Amino acid sequence: AQSVTQPDIHITVSEGASLELRCNYSYGATPYLFWYVQSPGQGLQLLLKYFSGDTLVQGIKGFEAEFKRSQSSFNLRKPSVHWSDAAEYFCAVGAMNRDDKIIFGKGTRLHILP
Amino acid sequence: EAGVTQFPSHSVIEKGQTVTLRCDPISGHDNLYWYRRVMGKEIKFLLHFVKESKQDESGMPNNRFLAERTGGTYSTLKVQPAELEDSGVYFCASSPLGQGVWEAFFGQGTRLTVV
Numbered sequence: 001a002q003s004v005t006q007p008d009i010h011i012t013v014s015e016g017a018s019l020e021l022r023c024n025y026s027y028g029a030t031p032y033l034f035w036y037v038q039s040p041g042q043g044l045q046l047l048l049k050y051f052s053g054d055t056l057v058q059g060i061k062g063f064e065a066e067f068k069r070s071q072s073s074f075n076l077r078k079p080s081v082h083w084s085d086a087a088e089y090f091c092a093v094g095a096m097n098r099d100d101k102i103i104f105g106k107g108t109r110l111h112i113l114p
Numbered sequence: 115e116a117g118v119t120q121f122p123s124h125s126v127i128e129k130g131q132t133v134t135l136r137c138d139p140i141s142g143h144d145n146l147y148w149y150r151r152v153m154g155k156e157i158k159f160l161l162h163f164v165k166e167s168k169q170d171e172s173g174m175p176n177n178r179f180l181a182e183r184t185g186g187t188y189s190t191l192k193v194q195p196a197e198l199e200d201s202g203v204y205f206c207a208s209s210p211l212g213q214g215v216w217e218a219f220f221g222q223g224t225r226l227t228v229v
Binding site: 045102 | 117118149154155156157158159170173205207214215216217219220221222223
């Protein structure tokens with residue numbers, strides 16, 4: 001079955017510290033992979049995506065993610081978080097045949113300590 | 115340019131009542147998607163419109179849910195009668211024809227609470 005697992009429901013880091021949010025997926029085909037963010041009162045915003053090629057992808061707001069096929073993982077990282085990064089982050093997977101469905105994880109809520 | 119707009123932002127209704135959620139996509143976007151996040155669960159696909167036609171409604175949970183997109187512009191999602199398990203956040207997204215849902219712009223969501 002196709003699924004996305006985000007093992008951490010909540011993560012708390014201090015401002016300026018590094019961040020890694022974990023994501024594992026189960027998908028029968030070669031996946032498209034995504035990270036979205038939802039800030040308070042805002043819609044879901046695409047942070048970055050991986051389709052093919054370089055397994056380290058850069059996104060907006062200083063985020064990056066690395067696709068590791070052997071581990072079925074697509075972890076999101078940021079070297080130094082800012083208070084404005086406090087939000088909920090969703091990992092998602094989609095099909096290369098573009099059937100227009102993407103499968104989301106349950107989300108990880110990021111809290112930032114001043 | 116206005117983004118995807120959803121109305122209302124919050125709705126609290128009693129079990130058995132009817133609620134209609136509205137989504138105004140970005141002007142010119144033919145693709146319109148509805149997703150739902152039930153408390154503590156994943157965001158799940160409900161359906162996909164291309165213009166006024168339902169391209170895929172495989173995610174609609176049951177026949178208490180009715181989605182329409184008259185004239186291919188805004189869309190409504192009606193829940194009738196609402197049940198407790200319908201509580202959650204309903205997201206709408208839109209994208210131009212030929213682009214996938216990952217290229218879609220999402221609205222801020224409507225938080226529905228059924229009591």
